[in-house]
Amino acid sequence: MRLKNISLVIAVLSGLSACGTTPKTASTQDKQTLATTTTAPAEQLDAQGLFEKANRKQGASKIQLLYLARQAAIDEQNWPILEKACSELESKASVDHVQNKLYTALARQQQQKYSSALALLQTLESKLKLPDHQAWHQYLMGSVYAAQQLPKKALVHYFNSADLANKHQLVIAGLNQDIWQALQQLSSYALERFDRGTVIQQGWVKLAKYHQIYLGSTVQLHQALNNWQRRYTSHPGSEIIPTEVKTTLDLAPYDVTRIAVLLPTSGSSERLGRALKNGFLAAMDSNRVEEIFFIDETLDVAQIDKELGQSQAEFVIGPLLKSNVEKLTESTYLATTPALFLNTLDTPAALGNPNHYYFALDPxxxxxxxxxxxxxxxxxxxxxxxxxxxxxxxxxxxxxxxxxxxxxxxxxxxxxxxxxxxxxxxxxxxxxxxxxxxxxxxxxxxxxxxxxxxxxxxxxxxxxxxxxxxxxxxxxxxxxxxxxxxxxxxxxxxxxxxxxxxxxxxxxxxxxxxxxxxVPWMLPGAVKSQSLREQHSQLWPEQSDIEQRLFAMAYDALNLIPEIKQLSKIPGKEFDGLTGALTIKEANRINRQxxxxxxxxxxxxxxSLDQRPPTPLFMKQLYEDYQAQR
CATH class of the missing domain: 3.40.50.2300 (Response regulator)
Known part of the structure; x- marks a missing residue:
């Protein structure tokens, strides 16, 4: 699971500590006072050390040390110690037990103990008397679902938290960013179904819809955002606009007329290169590309860079072979040029350029x-x-x-x-x-x-x-x-x-x-362009299966260029290609249905077979446990 950055986690837990009747978490002054009242010299202990020291104490000193260990665990993102400190505090009468359980739920969520975290949060539902606790409870529920890539379920709880925060003038650190991130994962259809409920919820959803509809259209998006701000004054989503929405104003689709294609033109893979070339040339009939340059991907990086420079290509497609994709991570020309590789890389760190995309026929x-x-x-x-x-x-x-x-x-x-x-x-x-x-x-x-x-x-x-x-x-x-x-x-x-x-x-x-x-291209009646299918059969009646699939891949690759930014920024958006329904879910990797x-x-x-998204096992177990307790 992707952890929140440390500053955000500290902010979140600081907000939770600020709840109405929550005991004050130990400050730096408390630490100094505690150190001077002990016989041992002042020492700087981490969460583990503070927890071990607390277990050697009794009474008020133990409780104070456990508070210190809990806060240190938050600062260090030491979730096992946070859970242990909360467990020890559980038996103390002076502790706010609801708040302490919320801490425990967060610790379990960060350790990917999702079923356990949700089960604990559900036991608190009848005990949430303070608005602060209610708001944080809903936020934590949402964060568990979000960590499991379940944005629809997460948003139900996020919106509840946002409504409580708005009603009681609470600050839930990180909530607005998390709502926006979850909304970005929804399709236009899913957003439409969320466009109801409170003013807070509708405002968020309409902001996300405008972002989807006008993404890349600078003037229209700017006008839509102005209208949104006039309608939803003082809405928490306003803080998102300068940091998240306005940064996308320049995301106009790639509009290129000169491209370079890297493909194998020699050796054992030459026939694969020919099939790709046929697909690219066929796609030019319905594309704005005016010039296309074919370069042998088996050349070394310096030679490829030289030919790319001579072509002055505005966009690069290829290479096909994974080893050559890896080789071109050192290309100086590609470092500043958008590219669609016809394979992918195994190392996530190598997938860092936001203008590089990966299209592989992965089984x-x-x-x-x-x-x-x-x-x-x-x-x-x-x-x-x-x-x-x-x-x-x-x-x-x-x-x-x-x-x-x-x-x-x-x-x-x-x-x-x-x-x-x-x-x-x-x-x-x-x-x-x-x-x-x-x-x-x-x-x-x-x-x-x-x-x-x-x-x-x-x-x-x-x-x-x-x-x-x-x-x-x-x-x-x-x-x-x-x-x-x-x-x-x-x-x-x-x-x-x-x-x-x-x-x-x-x-x-x-x-x-x-x-x-x-892939639809291989099946009778599965592609809309039957004329293309007929032309292909006439020109290359004896093409092998792999050559036909590569033809379709090249055809899709060229037609993806004006669509690919939208695919990478609008979850749920699909490109209906010869190789399938294409989407981009993460790391600029194209996924095929x-x-x-x-x-x-x-x-x-x-x-047409059933393809409903499955329910994660931890949610099934949670539901069964809930039913058993009723």
Whole structure:
């Protein structure tokens, strides 16, 4: 979880300490007085030291030292000690127990103990008598949800806190910034649904809506903000305007006519470069770009910088290969030029330039999309099948890591090394082997032929294949014959790796019923521009699957240029591309939402599957605990 900066945390806790009947937190003068009244010489102790010293004392001295430890823990962001100090103070009659529990909730939230923090905050709901406590309680509730990237739930509590603060003239440090940050994560549709309630809430929402609608339109945004300020005088959102909104007035879309494209023009990746080049040239027909310069991305940095300088490109697209993206972090030309890389970087620190964007055909996007659908369908025990390779293991690991945020069960995982052991892996996972052993045992007992049928395990409710097109066609029959006829048919899913336009020309019958994700460009009837599809088929009828996907990627990349700033600044905004519905969620990385399709009666049909955002596990547990206490 991203921690607040230290000054903000101190401000937040200082506000909480200022609550009506809250005991005064020890000041510097208190520390000096305490030091001079002890027999030991004056010493500078940190939170840990003060807490340990408090445990060696009794009575008033212990309480005073615990206050000092609590304040030091806040200053140092030492959340474990803050929680321990609060726990010790809990047993003291003179302590404001509501305030102390609010401190404890904050400490747990900062340690990512979200379920525990929310559970504690819920126990306080009937004990909140002071407006100060009520306002801070709602703010902390919101901050727990915000830390889990749940801005809609966070805003419900943030707005409650803001209304209380406005009514009772309270100052909740950090609240306005957090409201604004949460609003920035909402789509225009979500903002519309929040545009109701109190004047404070409506003012915030309308400010966010103006920001979205007029972002990049300097004159219109300025006029809209003036109108907003006249309508919502003395609104707390006014403090956001000079720091957050006015800084975006110059965010006009990139308007470029000269671009440079870095792509492989030699070596083993040359054919990939040709496919990209075809996509860029095709996109120029409907784009304002007038000149495009192609540069070999395999050149060294100095040579690339020289050619970029000669081209005077206003925007750079590429390179494609990750190693070359990493290499160009040292480019002096790119340091001051906006760029859209056709891959991403593993190191977050390298993603620092606000004018650099990353567009990769990452299979992880598909894995997350499948996981979201499984959770929306209520699947409890999916079975994952992947090749025993570095890529297969990486995707399985990614699925498991995401799945564990939402489910207590673990998916069943099987890795196959080749076509020969696929049947064995499937049989073991479905426990068909055990069923066969039981049948053989019974046959030996009765010493005669018996009618029998193997049974597979009944808890597997979905199967997800992460193999390529050939592997998927080999696995599907094994799955069909190993699932018991007594059980419901287990739905089968796969990634785009399972789909091949080339193989499908002659063989798709064995995949009946299989659902899979794929970029719209590869699916019949999935893209709006059928004329582009027809032209491509005429010009390059024999292009491989990877070449077709790269063509679509290049086409989207060029058309993204005038849209990309808006995508990075307006959450929920989508670009409907050949490679999917494109959005930017964080770190200027483009995320893809692919199309769902299914093999049906020897054809491929587009389908719409449930993609509701899942509920985090800690919220499920909290709800169950709450219901049990009622």
């Amino acid at each position: 992880e996007h598909e894995v997350e999309q499948a996981m979201v659908h499984f959770l929306a369908k209520g699947y409890q025990k999916p079975m994952l099948l992947a090749p025993d390779t570095a890529s297969g293991k990486r995707l399985i690991s990614h699925f498991e890591a995401q799945w564990q945020r939402y489910s207590e069960t673990r998916p069943e995982v099987g890795f196959y090394s080749d076509s020969e052991n696929m049947a064995e892996v499937v049989g073991q996972l479905l426990e068909v082997d055990s069923s066969k052993q039981r049948i053989n045992t019974i046959k030996r007992m009765f010493r005669k032929e018996l009618e029998s049928e193997t049974r597979s395990r009944r808890d597997i409710d979905a199967i997800y294949i992460l193999g390529d097109a050939i592997e998927t066609r080999l696995l599907k029959p094994y799955l069909d014959v190993n699932v018991s006829t007594f059980a419901d048919r287990i739905p089968l899913y796969a990634s785009s790796r399972s789909y091949s336009k080339q193989i499908d020309k002659t063989d798709k019958g064995d995949l009946e019923g299989l659902f899979f994700t794929e 692919l199309s769902w399709a299914q093999y049906h009666k020897n054809q491929i049909r587009l389908v």
